[in-house]
Amino acid sequence: MSAPAEQTQPEQAQPEQTPAAQPKVAVxxxxxxxxxxxxxxxxxxxxxxxxxxxxxxxxAVDRKHRNEKYLPGVQLPAMHGTIDPAVALRGASIVVVSVxxxxxxxxxxxxxxxxxxxxxxxxxxxxxxxxxELGTDKRMSQVMAEVLDLPDERVAIVSGPNLAPEIxxxxxxxxxxxxxxxxxxxxxxxxxxxSYFRPYTNTDVVGVELxxxxxxxxxxxxxxxxxxxxxxxxIATLITRxxxxxxxxxxxxGADAATFSGLAGMGDLIATCASPLSRNHRxxxxxxxxxxxxxxxxxxGGTAEGVKSSESVLELARAHGVEMPITEGVVxxxxxxxxxxxxxxxxxxxxxxxxxxx
Numbered sequence: 001m002s003a004p005a006e007q008t009q010p011e012q013a014q015p016e017q018t019p020a021a022q023p024k025v026a027v028x029x030x031x032x033x034x035x036x037x038x039x040x041x042x043x044x045x046x047x048x049x050x051x052x053x054x055x056x057x058x059x060a061v062d063r064k065h066r067n068e069k070y071l072p073g074v075q076l077p078a079m080h081g082t083i084d085p086a087v088a089l090r091g092a093s094i095v096v097v098s099v100x101x102x103x104x105x106x107x108x109x110x111x112x113x114x115x116x117x118x119x120x121x122x123x124x125x126x127x128x129x130x131x132x133e134l135g136t137d138k139r140m141s142q143v144m145a146e147v148l149d150l151p152d153e154r155v156a157i158v159s160g161p162n163l164a165p166e167i168x169x170x171x172x173x174x175x176x177x178x179x180x181x182x183x184x185x186x187x188x189x190x191x192x193x194x195s196y197f198r199p200y201t202n203t204d205v206v207g208v209e210l211x212x213x214x215x216x217x218x219x220x221x222x223x224x225x226x227x228x229x230x231x232x233x234x235i236a237t238l239i240t241r242x243x244x245x246x247x248x249x250x251x252x253x254g255a256d257a258a259t260f261s262g263l264a265g266m267g268d269l270i271a272t273c274a275s276p277l278s279r280n281h282r283x284x285x286x287x288x289x290x291x292x293x294x295x296x297x298x299x300x301g302g303t304a305e306g307v308k309s310s311e312s313v314l315e316l317a318r319a320h321g322v323e324m325p326i327t328e329g330v331v332x333x334x335x336x337x338x339x340x341x342x343x344x345x346x347x348x349x350x351x352x353x354x355x356x357x358x
Contacts, residue, residue, distance in 0.1 A: 022045055022046055022047045023046045023047065023093050023094055023191050024046070024047045024049075024091045024092050024093055024094075025038075025041050025046045025047065025048045025049070025092060025093075025094045025095070025096060025191065026049050026051060026088040026089050026092035026094070026095045026096065026119070027041070027048060027049070027050045027051065027088075027096040027098060028051050028085070028088065028095065028096065028097050028098065028099060028107070028111075029051070029052060029096075029097065029098035029099040029128075030050050030051065030052025030053075030054065030057055030058060030061065030067065030070070030081070031052075031070050031098065031099075031303070032070040032071060032164040032165070032168075033098050033128055033162075033164045034050065034052070034096070034098030034099075034128065035050060035061070035067045035070055035071055035076070035164075035168075036071065036164040036167050036168045037096060037098065037128055037158070037167075037192070038050045038076075038079055038096075039074075039076050039077060039079075039167075039168065040167065040192050040194060040197050041094075041096075041191060041192055042076070042077040042078065042079045043077050043170075043194045043197075044191060044192050044193055044194050044197075046094070046191055046192075048079040048080065049079065049080040049081070049082060049087060049088040049092075050079055050080065050081050050082070050088070051081075051082055051083070051084075051085055051087075051088035052081075052083065053083060054069070054083075055083050057069050057070075057081070058081035058082055058083050059081065060081070061076065061079065061080075061081030062079075062080055062081035062082065065077065065078060065079065071164070071165070071168045074168045074169070085110075085111050085114055086114050086118060089111070089114050089115060089118040089119050090118045090119075091118070091119075091120065092118070092119045092120065092123055093119075093120045093122070093123050093124070094123065094124050094125075094126060094187075094188065094191055095115070095119055095123055095124070095125045095126065096125075096126045096128060096158075097125065097126065097127050097128065097129060097140075097144060098128040098129065099129065100129075100131075100303045100305070101129045101130065101131025101132070101133065101140055101213075101305055101308075101309060102131065102133065102134060102308050104129055104133070104140055104143050104144065105133065105143050105147055108143070108144060108147040108148060109147055112147060112148055115148055122154065123154065124154050124155070124156060124184055124187060124188060125144055125145075125148065125150055125154060125155055125156070126156045126157065126158060126177075126188055127140045127141050127144055127155075127156070127157045127158070127209075128157075128158055128159075129305075130159070130212040130213050130215075130216055130305045130309075131213050131216075131305045131308070131309040131312070132213050132309050132312040132313050132316055133312060134308060134309075134311060134312045135312075137312050137315050137316040137319065139206070139209045139210070139213070140157070140209065140213075141155050141156075141157050141205060141209055152179070152180040152181060153179070153180065153181035153183070153184055154184065155179060155180070155184070155205075156177055156178065156179040156184050156185060156188045157177075157178050157179070157205060157208060157209050157212070158175055158176070158177050158178075158188070158192075158199075159175065159176055159178070159208050159209065159211060159212040159264045159268060160173070160174060160175035160176045160263040160264055160267060160268055161173060161174070161175075161263060161267040161268045161270065161271035161272075162175050162268070162271075163271055163272075163275055163277045163278060164277075165277050166277065167196075167197065170196045171196065172196050172197075172198075173196070173197060173198070174197075174198040174199070174200060174263055174267075175192075175197065175198070175199050175200070175263065176199070176200050176201070176202050176208050176262065176263050176264040177189045177192075177199045177200070177201050177202070178201070178202040178203065178204060178205045178207075178208040178209070178264070179201075179203065179205065180203055180205055181203075182201065182203055185201035185202065185203065186201055189201050200262075200263065202259065202262075202264070204255055204256040204258075204259045206250065206253050206254055206255045207250045207255030207256050207259030207260065207264070207265075208259055208264040210246060210249060210250045210253065210255060211246055211250070211259065211260065211264040211265045211268060211269070212264065212268065213305070213309055213313060214242075214245065214246045214249065214313055214327070215242070215246065215268050215269045215272045215273070216272060216280040216304070216305045216306030216309060217242075217280075217306045217309065217310045217313060217326070217327050217330050218238060218239065218242030218243075218245070218246075218269060218272075218273055218326060218327075219269075219272040219273045219278050219280035219281045219284065219306060220280050220281075220283065220284040220287075220304070220306045220307070220310070220330050220334075221238050221242070221284065221326050221329070221330050221343075222235050222238045222239065222242075222273040222274070222281055222284060223273075223278075223280065223281040223282060223283060223284020223285040223286075223287070223288060224284040224285070224287055224288040224330075224333070224340060224343070225238060225284075225288065225344075226281075226284075226285050226288060227284065227285040227286065227287060227288020227289040227290075228288045228340065228341075230344075234344075235273065235274065238273065238326065239269055239270060239273050239274075241326060242269060242273070242326055243260060243265065243266060243269055245323075245324040245325070245326055245327060246260060246265065246269070247260040247265075248322050248323070248324070249313075249316070249317050249320070249322045249324065252320040252321070252322050253320065279300050279301075279303065279304040280304045280305065280306040280307075282299075282300050282304075283296045283297060283299075283300040283304040283306075283307065284296075286299045286300060287333075287334075287340070288340065293307070293334055306330075307334060310327060310330050310331045310334065311331055313327055314327050314328055314331050325347055325350060326347065329343050329346060329347055
């Protein structure tokens with residue numbers, strides 16, 4: 001009697017592996033930093049739509065993946081470009097805002113109904129903006145949250161030694177993603193991590209954001225010094241004493257002292273004060289070489305946030321009883337109340353004190 005034939009079990013169908021859905025990201029602002037961060041997000045695998053007001057620029061981003069106006073010679077990854085905010089916001093789970101700080105409120109006010117209707121209900125909003133609003137002395141994340149009625153867990157900021165032209169060349173750099181919610185910071189960090197862009201998370205929103213705003217003012221001073229012909233001793237003095245001013249204000253507002261020695265603090269301050277790619281440094285240098293403020297702004301060819309934010313930062317400091325002599329000097333010089341030739345003497349004539357006492 002032959003052995004019964006072996007029963008063959010039918011193969012079970014294996015479930016298809018569905019790739020994780022790409023985050024849909026809207027980037028509001030097609031300048032150099034907005035476009036660069038959109039590039040990073042697209043390189044990281046996100047579905048990115050870049051919004052701006054210049055139809056020619058956005059058409060080229062959409063069809064040719066180029067933004068020659070702000071990033072000449074850079075080939076962008078595939079992304080969408082549009083001048084219609086509804087197209088950018090529809091279905092977005094991450095909304096990145098990269099517009100000049102002093103027009104942020106008006107820009108967001110004009111879009112708040114679209115945000116409510118078209119972005120996902122739990123969308124996270126990310127500020128790339130560096131400044132303090134004139135008239136209110138509010139940080140940009142505060143402006144964004146106020147206009148769009150956002151809770152803390154839906155707000156994040158990105159800041160660090162992030163000169164846009166270098167990132168656009170995909171040179172290695174790190175950044176800080178800050179949110180009061182660690183989960184939100186991790187979400188945004190995961191959306192922008194690439195082989196050349198390394199995000200770290202932080203929950204000190206106040207400290208990280210103040211670093212981004214005040215370093216531009218110190219960079220103006222450093223540029224002015226260079227334009228006047230001063231060397232690296234002077235620049236190093238401005239950087240280190242500038243860090244003292246940033247730290248002093250941050251601590252008065254409840255920031256974490258550790259933030260100021262990190263990427264968003266010392267890291268960004270060095271890059272912004274020392275690099276000719278920094279618009280604030282460049283504008284300060286033009287001014288130091290003898291141009292008027294208006295001429296220096298035109299020669300710089302882009303928004304230098306420190307010019308307007310210097311006044312609001314000084315207002316904020318005075319409201320909290322914080323001394324910021326470099327910032328005050330920059331404000332006085334730009335307003336024409338103090339000759340640039342007298343700035344160094346004004347700073348050096350202050351009473352002597354212990355360095356560690358501030």
